[in-house]
Amino acid sequence: MKKSTTQTVAWMFLAPALSALLIFFFIPIIAAFALSFTDFDIYSLGNISYLRFVGFQNYVNLVHDPLFWKALGNTLYFVIAGGPVSVLVSLGTALLLQSRLVKYKGVFRFFFFAPVVTTLVAVAIVWRYLYHPRFGLINFVLSWFGISAVDWLGDPAWAMPAMILLAVWKNFGYNMLIFIAGLQNIPEELYEAARIDGAGSFQQFRTITIPMLAPTSLFIGLTTMIGYFQFFAEPYVMTQGGPQYATISIVLLMYQHGFRWWSMGYSASVAFVLFAIILLFSIVQLRMQKGAAE
Amino acid sequence: MKTTLKKIFLYVLLMLISVITFTPLLWMISASVMPSGDANTFPPKFFPSTITFEHYITLFTRLNIGRYVFNSFLVSLGVTALSTIINSLAGYAFAKFRFRGRDKLFKFLIASMIVPAQVTMLPLFLMLNKMGLVNTYWGILVPGLASIFGIFLIRQYALSLPESLIEAAKIDGATEIEIYWRIILPLTKPILVTLGLFTFMGTWNDFLWPLIIMTDDAMYTLPVAVGNLMGEHAPDTELMMAGSVLTVLPILLVFLFVQKQYIKGIMAGSVKG
Numbered sequence: 001m002k003k004s005t006t007q008t009v010a011w012m013f014l015a016p017a018l019s020a021l022l023i024f025f026f027i028p029i030i031a032a033f034a035l036s037f038t039d040f041d042i043y044s045l046g047n048i049s050y051l052r053f054v055g056f057q058n059y060v061n062l063v064h065d066p067l068f069w070k071a072l073g074n075t076l077y078f079v080i081a082g083g084p085v086s087v088l089v090s091l092g093t094a095l096l097l098q099s100r101l102v103k104y105k106g107v108f109r110f111f112f113f114a115p116v117v118t119t120l121v122a123v124a125i126v127w128r129y130l131y132h133p134r135f136g137l138i139n140f141v142l143s144w145f146g147i148s149a150v151d152w153l154g155d156p157a158w159a160m161p162a163m164i165l166l167a168v169w170k171n172f173g174y175n176m177l178i179f180i181a182g183l184q185n186i187p188e189e190l191y192e193a194a195r196i197d198g199a200g201s202f203q204q205f206r207t208i209t210i211p212m213l214a215p216t217s218l219f220i221g222l223t224t225m226i227g228y229f230q231f232f233a234e235p236y237v238m239t240q241g242g243p244q245y246a247t248i249s250i251v252l253l254m255y256q257h258g259f260r261w262w263s264m265g266y267s268a269s270v271a272f273v274l275f276a277i278i279l280l281f282s283i284v285q286l287r288m289q290k291g292a293a294e
Numbered sequence: 295m296k297t298t299l300k301k302i303f304l305y306v307l308l309m310l311i312s313v314i315t316f317t318p319l320l321w322m323i324s325a326s327v328m329p330s331g332d333a334n335t336f337p338p339k340f341f342p343s344t345i346t347f348e349h350y351i352t353l354f355t356r357l358n359i360g361r362y363v364f365n366s367f368l369v370s371l372g373v374t375a376l377s378t379i380i381n382s383l384a385g386y387a388f389a390k391f392r393f394r395g396r397d398k399l400f401k402f403l404i405a406s407m408i409v410p411a412q413v414t415m416l417p418l419f420l421m422l423n424k425m426g427l428v429n430t431y432w433g434i435l436v437p438g439l440a441s442i443f444g445i446f447l448i449r450q451y452a453l454s455l456p457e458s459l460i461e462a463a464k465i466d467g468a469t470e471i472e473i474y475w476r477i478i479l480p481l482t483k484p485i486l487v488t489l490g491l492f493t494f495m496g497t498w499n500d501f502l503w504p505l506i507i508m509t510d511d512a513m514y515t516l517p518v519a520v521g522n523l524m525g526e527h528a529p530d531t532e533l534m535m536a537g538s539v540l541t542v543l544p545i546l547l548v549f550l551f552v553q554k555q556y557i558k559g560i561m562a563g564s565v566k567g
Contacts, residue, residue: 006391006393007393007394009391009470010387010391010392010393011393013474014383016380016383016384016439017383017384017440020380020439020440021440021442024414024418024421024436024440025406025414026406028414028415028416028417029409031420032414032417035416045420093311096307096311097308101297101304102305108308110553111311111315112312112315114315114549115315115318115319117495117545117548117556118319118545118546119499119501119538119542121499121501121518121521122537122538122541122542123318123319123542125520125521125524125534125535125537126318126322126538127318129534130318132334135333135334135336136338137317137338140337140338169314169315169318173315177560178561181561226408226410230410230411230412232501232502233501233502236501236521237521237524258415259506264416267416268416271410271413271415271416274413275409275410275413278408278410279408282408
C-alpha cells in the first residue's frame with residue numbers, strides 16, 4: 001500500500017514535464033522521421049489529402065543535390081576546424097586564469113565570458129560591419145601589420161574562416177569556465193609530489209593536467225561538436241549562405257526548404273541526416289576517447 | 295626576476311585577450327551613438343565625432359522596437375516561470391522518489407539530449423499550426439515548458455539534500471505537496487535561480503524558433519526583429535548598432551548582476567552525475 005502511493009506521487013510530480021516532453025519533443029521526432037518519407041509541400045499544408053508516401057525519394061534526391069553536399073561540407077568545415085580551435089582557446093585561457101601569478105581573475109573572467117551571454121544574431125550583425133573590407137575595424141588593425149585588406153565575407157575562401165573566428169570569439173568563454181572547474185578539481189598534492197620528483201612544469205602538464213582533465217574534455221568535446229553542427233544564425237544574418245554558397249549550412253538548408261519553400265518532406269530528410277551525422281560523430285568520439293583512456 | 299617577467303608576460307597576454315573580446319561590444323555601443331555616416335568612413339572611427347541618440351529615437355518611434363522589447367521580455371519571463379516549476383517537480387521526483395523504471399527513464403532522457411532541436415521543428419510547427427498557436431506567444435511558451443537539461447540540473451542538486459529532513463516532515467504529517475513547497479523549493483532555491491537565468495537568457499537569445507513560429511512582425515522577438523531590420527537597413531550601420539545594443543544590453547546587465555549564480559550553474563552542469 002505504502003509503496004504504491006510513493007509510485008503514484010512520483011508519477012504525479014513527473015507528469016507535467018514528461019507529458020510536455022512527450023508531446024513537444026518525442027512525438028515530433030518520430031513525426032519528423034515519418035515526414036521525411038512523404039512529399040509534404042505547400043499543397044499538403046493546405047489540404048492534407050495531397051500528401052503522398054514517397055519512400056526514400058527525399059533521401060535519394062538529397063544525395064543528388066549538389067547544394068546538400070556543399071552545405072554538409074561547410075558544416076563539417078565549421079565543426080572540424082572551428083570546434084578544436086574553440087576548445088584550444090578555452091583551454092589556453094583557462095590555464096592562464098588558473099596561474100597563481102595572476103590577480104583580478106574575476107575581472108578577466110568577466111571580459112572573456114561576456115560574449116557568451118550576448119545574442120548571436122546581434123553580435124553577428126556587429127561582426128558583419130567589423131568585417132567590412134574598407135570601413136571595418138578588423139582590416140584596419142591588420143593594416144598596421146602590413147596585411148592588405150581581406151574581403152572577409154565577399155571572398156568564398158575567407159567567408160568560412162570569418163564565421164569560425166566569430167564563433168570562437170562568441171563561445172570560448174563557456175568551455176573556459178568548464179575547464180576551470182575541471183582544473184580546480186585536480187588535487188594539489190599530485191603537483192606537489194611531481195615537483196618533489198623533479199618534474200618541470202611542462203612535464204606536470206603532460207602527466208597530471210592532461211590525464212586528469214580527460215572527463216572534462218570528453219564532455220566539452222561532445223557538447224561543442226553538437227553545438228557547432230547546428231551552425232545557422234551566422235550565415236543567416238551575415239551572408240545568407242553566400243558568397244557562391246560558401247557558407248550555406250545544413251540547418252540553413254533545412255530552414256530554407258522547410259519554412260521558405262514549404263517542402264517539408266525534403267526538409268525533414270535534411271534534418272534527419274543532420275541527426276544521423278551528429279549521432280555517428282558522437283559515437284566515434286566516445287569510442288576514441290575511451291580508447292585513449294585505456 | 296624571472297617571476298616578474300613571467301607576470302608581466304601573463305598580464306600583457308590577458309589584457310590583449312580582454313581587448314579582443316570586448317572591443318566588438320564597445321564598438322557596437324560607440325557606433326550606435328554616432329551620427330549617420332560616421333561608422334562608414336576611412337580610416338574607421340572608434341569614437342563618435344558627436345554623440346547622438348537619433349537612432350534609438352528612430353527605432354522607438356518609426357520602427358516600433360518597443361513592441362519587440364515587450365515581446366522578448368514577455369516570452370522570456372513566461373518560459374522561465376513555467377519551465378522552472380515544471381522542471382523542478384520532475385528533478386525532485388528523479389532525485390528523491392523510488393519508483394519502477396526510474397534510472398532507465400532518466401538515462402533515456404539524458405541520451406535523447408543528443409537529438410538536435412531542429413529535427414523537431416517541422417512537426418512542431420505543423421502541430422502548433424493545427425492548434426492555432428502559430429504567431430501567438432504560446433507558440434514559444436509551449437515547446438519550452440520542460441527541458442531535459444533543467445530536470446538534470448535540479449536532480450543533481452536535489453540528490454545532495456538530506457533524506458532526514460523529508461522523513462521528519464512526513465512524521466509530522468506533512469503531505470507530499472507540503473514537503474515540496476515548504477522544504478524542497480526553499481532548499482533548491484540556488485539551483486532554481488541558476489536554471490531560471492539559463493532559461494531566461496536562452497529564450498531571450500533564441501533566433502531560429504521565433505523566426506519560424508512568429509509570422510506576423512508585431513509578434514517578433516528582438517533577435518528576429520533586428521535580423522529582419524538587416525534586410526532593409528543594412529547600410530544604416532549606426533541604426534543597426536543601436537538595435538543590437540537594445541538586444542544585447544539587457545542580457546549583459548542581467549549577467550553583470552548575477553554572474554556568480556550563472557557561472558556556478560555552468561560548472562555544476564558539467565560535473566557528471
